[in-house]
Amino acid sequence: MAAHLATVAVPDASLLPGRGACLPVGLMEEAVAEAGCRERRRRLLPALAVMVFVLGCCLFCGEGYGEVARKLAGWLAPLAGRPGWHLPGTSALAKARARVGAAPFELLFFKLAGPLADTATPGAAAFGRLLVALDGTRLDVPFTPANVAAFGPPPRGGGPDARGGYPQARLVTLAGCGSHGLADAVFGPRAGGGSSEQDLARQLAGHGRLGPGMLVIADRGFCGHPVAAALAGTGADVLIRARADQYLPVLGMLADGSHRSVLPDPAAARALWRRNGQRRRRGSPVPPDPRSSLPGLAIRVIEADITISSAGQPPRTGRCRLITTLADPAAAPAEQVAACYAQRWETENGYREIKVFTRGARRVLRSRHPAGIAQEIWALLCACQLTHTARAHAAAGAGHDPDRISYTITLRAIRRAITTPGTSITAEALASLLPPRRHRRYPRLSTASTARRRTARAQHPATATYHITIAAPAQATDLPGP
Secondary structure, X not given: OHHHOOOOOOOOHHHOHHHHOOOOHHHHHHHHHHHOOOOOOOOOOOHHHHHHHHHHHXXXXXXXXXXXXXXXXXXXXXXXXXXXXXXXXXHHHHHHXXXXXXXXXXXXXXXXXXXXOOOOOOOOEEOOEEEEEEEEEEEEOOOOHHHHHHHOOOOEOOOOOOEOXXXXXXXXXXXXOOOOOEEEEEEEEOOOOXXXXXXXXXXXXXXXXXXXXXXXXXXXXXXXXXXXXXHHOOOOEEEEEOOOXXXXXXXXXXXXXXXXXXXXXXXXXXXXXXXXXXXXXXXXXXXXXHHHHOOEEEEEEEEXXXXXXXXXXXXXXXXXXXXXXXXXXXXXXXXXXXXXXXXXXXXXXXXXXXXXXXXXXXXXXXXXXXXXXXXXXHHHHHHHHHHHHHHHHXXXXXXXXXXXXXXXXXXXXXXXXXXXXXXXXXXXXXXXXOOOOOOEOOOOOOOOOHHHXXXXXXXXOXXXXXXXXXXXXXOOOOOOOO
């Protein structure tokens, strides 16, 4: 039916400020067509202009509708293509957002999505594989009945029956460690069935964005068999931190101090538990360690002691336990694999770029309805990916590590390019390179007050030295088994 609609022609890109250099007008037009939301008649705010406006709301997060529309008037007027075009009011802008919906922004994100690097990009690969990090975060949404029904009530605080703050959406992303480019994303409510980070990670694994030649790094929240097997089933390798109390049988020691093991399938473990219970009731012998023969994901376990040293402070040593599908110790030595896990923290930097630099620190999303929240999250991810793309382009052209290109400087250059034709995003990004990344330490005080965090930061020097020692496996013999 959509093929028979009378559609409105899109203005030539040369009429737009910057000739589409900072906003992908061509891809946005494709997304509008694929979503089927192109208008039948010429409007003051056609769907393509609405997409530009919503992206502008994410790039200028601190501004109201009217101010964003004024900043983007040089884009909106040519896209409308109407004589006598005038600046729309706030109500018209809100209705236009609701009319377009979230679908074109989701399509646009997946047209832009990608790690924005390859194995030749400095700092983006290890062991011949592209490094990508998997992690989750939460975004505050306005406290309205519709948002509470869709995303769940706010987290509890101040007592068992008290509630405070805002409802939250849970976001899980897959991002390139070298460029922070968003390769995939999925979000849902904070609480409820199928809304955990593990559930969303399994959804993400089924999107087809992972494959051979990639190494997925994740924290201990993803170390269970369902998530690890789903990620490994795509053909990608995994490197995940394991819990200290997780039973991982030693099936054979390797030359570098790591050992072969298996991550058992929970269904197979439950079946074996029942069979062994029946053996015990009959008085039949039970195998000494039946879990070593369980079907599951074949893995390699690396246990490493990491010593952190800095001037004026006593050394501190902690144990890190990792599981990986990189089975060959000659191609991926244990010490190098343990050092590679530090790349996972790049995703924390990426979330800071989304939540602090682009959205604004402690800022709540705008929309009062779940459909608007979905549209806003996809648009926010698109705005971040456009910034990462500009960073990656600038770094590749000059032969730099993408870490040397400042996200905030690039974002400000994009904002200027949108409002001021002729601004060179690449030139501004390259004009203020960041120094090479240093080893740093900072105490993890996520629940401490701001004063305590400032005191801790003043007490610990910024630069630290890390020493990795591969340790013998701590084989537990007193844990209950099937």
